[in-house]
Amino acid sequence: MELKVMFFTSPTCGWCPFVEGILKKIIDEVSHLTLEIIDISKEVDKAEEYEIVAIPTIILPNNQRIIGGADEAFIREQLNFFVFMGQS
Amino acid sequence: MIISTGINELDKMIDGGLRTSYCYAIKGTAGAGKTVLSLFITHGALQKDIPVLFISTEVESDKIVEYGKSFGMDLQSFIKSGQLSVEKMTLKPQGVNLVQTERFDLSGIIARTKAKLQKINAKLVIFDSITAFFAEFQYEKTARSNFMDFIREITNEDTVLIFTAESQVAEEYATLEEFLVDGVIKIRTELKNNQLIKKISVPKLRSAQPTHFENRFIIDKKGVTIFRSEHPPISLIEEEKTGIGRLDELLGGGIPTGSVILIEVDGETNYFPLFLTSMYHHLSENKGVIIHSNVHMYSSKIVEEFKRSKSDITSHLNEGNVVFIDKYNRSVTAVEAREMSQLMTTDDMISVTVELMEAFAQAKQKVVLFGDLTDDANILSESDFLRYFALQSFNIKERRAIAYSFINFNAISREILARLRTTADIIIRFSRVEYNHYIECLKSSTGATFLPKIVKFNDTVPLIEIIG
Ligand SMILES: Nc1ncnc2c1ncn2[C@@H]1O[C@H](COP(=O)(O)OP(=O)(O)OP(=O)(O)O)[C@@H](O)[C@H]1O
Numbered sequence: 361m362e363l364k365v366m367f368f369t370s371p372t373c374g375w376c377p378f379v380e381g382i383l384k385k386i387i388d389e390v391s392h393l394t395l396e397i398i399d400i401s402k403e404v405d406k407a408e409e410y411e412i413v414a415i416p417t418i419i420l421p422n423n424q425r426i427i428g429g430a431d432e433a434f435i436r437e438q439l440n441f442f443v444f445m446g447q448s
Numbered sequence: 449m450i451i452s453t454g455i456n457e458l459d460k461m462i463d464g465g466l467r468t469s470y471c472y473a474i475k476g477t478a479g480a481g482k483t484v485l486s487l488f489i490t491h492g493a494l495q496k497d498i499p500v501l502f503i504s505t506e507v508e509s510d511k512i513v514e515y516g517k518s519f520g521m522d523l524q525s526f527i528k529s530g531q532l533s534v535e536k537m538t539l540k541p542q543g544v545n546l547v548q549t550e551r552f553d554l555s556g557i558i559a560r561t562k563a564k565l566q567k568i569n570a571k572l573v574i575f576d577s578i579t580a581f582f583a584e585f586q587y588e589k590t591a592r593s594n595f596m597d598f599i600r601e602i603t604n605e606d607t608v609l610i611f612t613a614e615s616q617v618a619e620e621y622a623t624l625e626e627f628l629v630d631g632v633i634k635i636r637t638e639l640k641n642n643q644l645i646k647k648i649s650v651p652k653l654r655s656a657q658p659t660h661f662e663n664r665f666i667i668d669k670k671g672v673t674i675f676r677s678e679h680p681p682i683s684l685i686e687e688e689k690t691g692i693g694r695l696d697e698l699l700g701g702g703i704p705t706g707s708v709i710l711i712e713v714d715g716e717t718n719y720f721p722l723f724l725t726s727m728y729h730h731l732s733e734n735k736g737v738i739i740h741s742n743v744h745m746y747s748s749k750i751v752e753e754f755k756r757s758k759s760d761i762t763s764h765l766n767e768g769n770v771v772f773i774d775k776y777n778r779s780v781t782a783v784e785a786r787e788m789s790q791l792m793t794t795d796d797m798i799s800v801t802v803e804l805m806e807a808f809a810q811a812k813q814k815v816v817l818f819g820d821l822t823d824d825a826n827i828l829s830e831s832d833f834l835r836y837f838a839l840q841s842f843n844i845k846e847r848r849a850i851a852y853s854f855i856n857f858n859a860i861s862r863e864i865l866a867r868l869r870t871t872a873d874i875i876i877r878f879s880r881v882e883y884n885h886y887i888e889c890l891k892s893s894t895g896a897t898f899l900p901k902i903v904k905f906n907d908t909v910p911l912i913e914i915i916g
């Protein structure tokens with residue numbers, strides 16, 4: 361099953377490039393995971409659709425959200441906890 | 449651009465109205481009326497064709513529309529015509545789980561808000577409330593400090609931004625947001641004479657003098673009204689008395705001749721004690737009393753009530769000092785009376801009243817007029833009713849008489865009540881909380897106004913007393 365991670369970013373967000381790098385790295389490692397990057401300054405409709413308030417917001421496939429920038433360990437932990445739990 | 453709040457008295461308090469590119473905070477404790485006031489400001493702007501974006505962080509947008517409906521606003525039609533957009537915005541939409549860190553900004557909600565406001569070309573943005581909004585953040589301080597960006601970006605669009613914020617009861621210090629905004633509108637609830645009353649003030653206003661006084665803030669079915677809350681009277685030159693000692697005192701010694709007194713009651717408060725006490729007093733001064741009878745106020749009932757209070761007005765009746773103008777033929781029942789409203793036109797009413805006033809004047813008697821306006825308000829068209837009241841008031845002033853006009857404020861529209869209030873010189877309002885009755889003065893020609901005071905009813909004249 362293909363699972364998608366959504367990453368909402370904006371030009372004003374200082375932590376976003378860093379988080380984006382981590383996400384790309386993790387997702388490269390996992391075959392059934394894809395990443396959609398949405399710059400809300402260009403795609404405000406998407407921000408509206410997903411009711412995005414704070415940036416960065418990461419939406420995991422099970423609708424779990426990570427609000428705010430985090431380091432690799434934290435993001436891996438969340439992914440393991442919410443996405444891979446019971447799958448591997 | 450200056451946008452009216454739609455509430456005259458509030459406009460005056462904020463230097464004429466809301467300024468675009470300014471941000472205002474409406475502060476108040478839970479249930480103070482922040483949402484209701486926001487709704488009225490929204491509605492006021494819409495009626496002047498100013499598009500509004502209403503962001504709700506507490507409840508779904510259809511709840512906001514419904515809330516408006518409970519005050520007679522048709523917000524749905526403004527949504528349809530593209531003048532209003534009501535949006536629910538929250539960090540935690542339904543069914544979503546969150547983990548949060550401290551490293552975020554609010555560019556998401558900023559971008560969405562900008563898009564929404566540009567779409568309808570909104571000049572006014574309401575954000576109700578920041579308290580509920582911030583409550584969803586684990587790192588609330590970060591959210592609050594980032595909210596500055598929201599304020600800056602939205603007001604930069606040449607709009608007015610109003611946000612509501614819940615204040616704590618004992619909050620004396622200014623909160624962060626208060627430093628950021630251009631104006632603070634504060635609603636406070638206090639316990640006075642055992643009754644909860646609301647007061648509104650403007651403790652902060654950029655580039656204008658803040659109003660360092662509190663006004664009375666009233667929310668009822670009809671919406672919100674602001675009145676000066678308590679003012680000492682100037683002394684009167686030519687005065688009459690109502691016959692209710694403490695009331696006269698509070699009004700600065702009495703009432704000027706030529707006064708039109710509007711007495712607002714809810715449907716269940718009995719205004720007869722005030723009516724009869726005043727009537728008795730005026731009769732004792734040998735004045736001529738004219739009564740516009742209707743189903744609530746008619747000859748046999750009045751005579752009966754006087755008998756019960758052991759006051760004799762027979763001599764006044766015999767001398768013709770009391771005249772009833774029976775507009776709706778008193779022998780019929782209440783229901784029939786309404787149907788027979790054509791018996792006498794309002795113009796007939798006015799001319800008969802004027803003739804009587806002249807007759808009393810010939811006899812060197814001053815005149816006092818009593819009437820219950822409620823039925824007239826319901827039977828007549830709005831314009832006829834207002835014309836009738838205006839004409840009547842004109843004659844009262846012209847002939848230096850006094851009129852006591854009673855109205856059930858629950859039975860008339862907000863607009864009509866507002867017009868009556870403008871015409872009236874003195875506004876007395878009765879209210880009730882459980883078994884306690886209160887009286888307050890919202891307006892008077894001497895400048896005197898006072899907050900609700902406890903009312904006591906007696907079996908004999910004076911049938912009504914004011915405590916405190
Ligand atoms: N239809 C109505 N008729 C009379 N009074 C009403 C009506 N609707 C609301 N109120 C009064 O308005 C007050 C609530 O106002 P509002 O919802 O604006 O409060 P608020 O300040 O937004 O509170 P919160 O912090 O809970 O959001 C209540 O005190 C209620 O008595």
Ligand SMILES: [Mg+2]
Nearest residue numbers: 482483506577
């Ligand atoms: Mg509210």
